[in-house]
Amino acid sequence: MIGKITDKGIGSFRNRIEYIFGLRKHEHALTTIRTIGRNCFSPNPLRHGHDKIDVEGMIAEFDSVEKLRNNAIDSDRVIKPVWHAILALPSGEHLDDDQWRAAIEMYLSDLGFDETNKWVAVLHGDTDHEHVHIVANRIRLDEEFSMVRDSNERSRSCDSTSRIEDHFGLSKAPSPTETWGTAISRNALEAAEREGTIPLKHRMIAKIAGAVEATQQAQGDMFMLIQLLRQQRVYVHFNKNNDGQPTGIAYEYQGTVISGRKLKRSRLTFQKLTTQEGIQYDPETFHRLEAEAARRDSEREKRVRIFYLVLRARNRRAIRLSIAVQNQKELEATIKLIMAILLALFGIRANFEFEDKKPGEPYYQLRSGWTSLPQVEQERDLTEAWEKDPILAVNH
Template identity: 85%
Template sequence: MIGKITDKGIGSFRNRIEYIFGLRKHEHALTTIRTIGRNCFSPDPLRNGHEKDKIDVEGMIAEFDAVEKLRDNAIDSDRVVKPVWHAILALPPGEHLNDKQWSEAIDMFLSDLGFDETNKWVAVLHGDTDHEHCHIVANRIRLDEEFSMVKDSNERSRSCDSTGRIEDHFGLSKAPAPSETWGTAISRAQMEAAEREGTIPLKHKMIAKIAGAVEATQQAHGDMFMLVSLLRRQQVYVHFTKNADGQPTGISYEHQGTVISGRKLKRSRLTFQKLTTQEGIEYDPETFRELEIEAARRDAEREERVRVFYLVLRARNRRPIRLSFKARQQKELEDTIKAIIALLLSLLGIRANWELEDKKPGEPYYQLRSDWVTLPRAEQEQELAIAWEEDPALAL
């Protein structure tokens, strides 16, 4: 079972309640909706049927919204609170709980997250996808004398512990913990848009790049310097936040002009603390200034590496000639070799005309047309094709 807690909201519960009862645009078809449980006096919005014109959520919205108004009248405080709480419990494909079991699972989950009988809540089951899932909307304000709030510290950690307890209780398959995977939730709408446009959402693209760099650093028993260097090769750049002592307290990642903190990307693995403790990326506080300088670099890593190229000369009815060269930049190598070839041809009385022709995507060919002035015209046109090929084994 997977438990997901969405961002908390302020103000009215209208949007969330209308959403879970199918009155707002949804990511999947809604033909099976059932109210599994609720802790409020208002009647079940589905009591008159499931058609949109028969679903009546007004009483429930008014009851949920009234709690914050009561609190505002009873407590003299300017502190802004976020009472709107929305969570989803989802089973993997093929697994099933009946309504009674779902009700028990919801009670366990809400209790583990700190809700009690003084909180307003409603739970609705959606059974239209390949995996059953239940939406829970709750009010974090308790109807007690202090109108206390349900605390949200370590909320996601407690959510994982609770879903694990539910899995054990009902004999469900165990979902991997977030600290064991790189996966992140992606909505159906995002996936469909990515398929149409041939793109992957930026957040998921960034996580894939960072995950590869982290795993490569782990395999090499590397440190933060290695991780920063590997990320730069992926065009992912690192920013640090510091405390008063000048030591890092957080890390953010930049890709394609967008900066996202490690906490928002994947708080269970990509914060600075998780990288250095859980993921085993070595870090020496004495070297942080040098690490900042390294992280600030933006030059392409491949321009610093020695690259091996092959020059292939092919002429009609002649065996190809293959020469290897090492260089840091391909353009410098090309200019040098072109000058050498032009010099050799000039010694033979050949006038050369270079033309760039793309034979294959990403594989440049230079077409050399030469005029042999001492031969009959029928033999004047000769072609010499020069292809550049890069050795897959790059020497550092």
């Protein structure tokens, strides 16, 4: 669940109330508008259905609270009573009206609202996902006309939506620690509402943050960071000065490129990464670093297979070597090199050729054109071991 608190407003509630009841232009199509709950005396604006939406009574009731406060309290302090939040579910998830009302009441309580605050919540449905808009008055109808405090409200909002997700078994959205406290813009949230996804910017930050923290723990450098990002399908671009040194960094994910300054200027610029975040960087290596950053999916590391070469001489202890290779050709070349080195120690030169492994044989045989070389014999006791991992055995 995504929780978004929009900018607070002063004066009348008209714009916000008309907006949530579909009387003002929306950025997405509205297939459903339904009042989920309210804490006010005015009638439901949708009591006559969508044909005649009457919000005048509700607007007047919300606006009257500030007038009462102004008459009771002599203060020139400018206040912002208009509070608007959105709770959005990912695509495919659903809460019924009773669950939505319970979730809204949990959310408002966690944000500091109580029964003395007027509020209304309206559900918007478009295609396959749903979200609610909550408009509330921050002025309490108590003796002091106290205000709901907004300190740390974004952090409390994230904690509350996490609690709601746990309570109703919903999928988990990235926490502030994963997104490094980056707020979701209204445009990003509305796009996420249309698509039923977490905003792209926040998915990028979550991936980059994980790579940065892993690099920090390993006391790694920019090469490690770029490699970890590539595993997350996040690619790096550099801006350079006339001396060919990086002055900025941008991140690419799913075809979208965003500069580190726009993603999180306090942590994700090149300067912040190498100074504040402690990611090691050597200017002498920038050309190699740039080449590393240019790698893409087609150039990802191939799967490495581990083979074992067992060398046995009669009445002598076996020597077991592990060989890490990417393909059969590399394996053969490596074994030839090892054998040539070993034989060279005894003054023997040899060129080895691999024969195709015959059905049922547990290893590849080696043949040599040198008559002075002992004949290679097959080891019968390696069949079981071969089934567990490839073993190449040579006896002489």
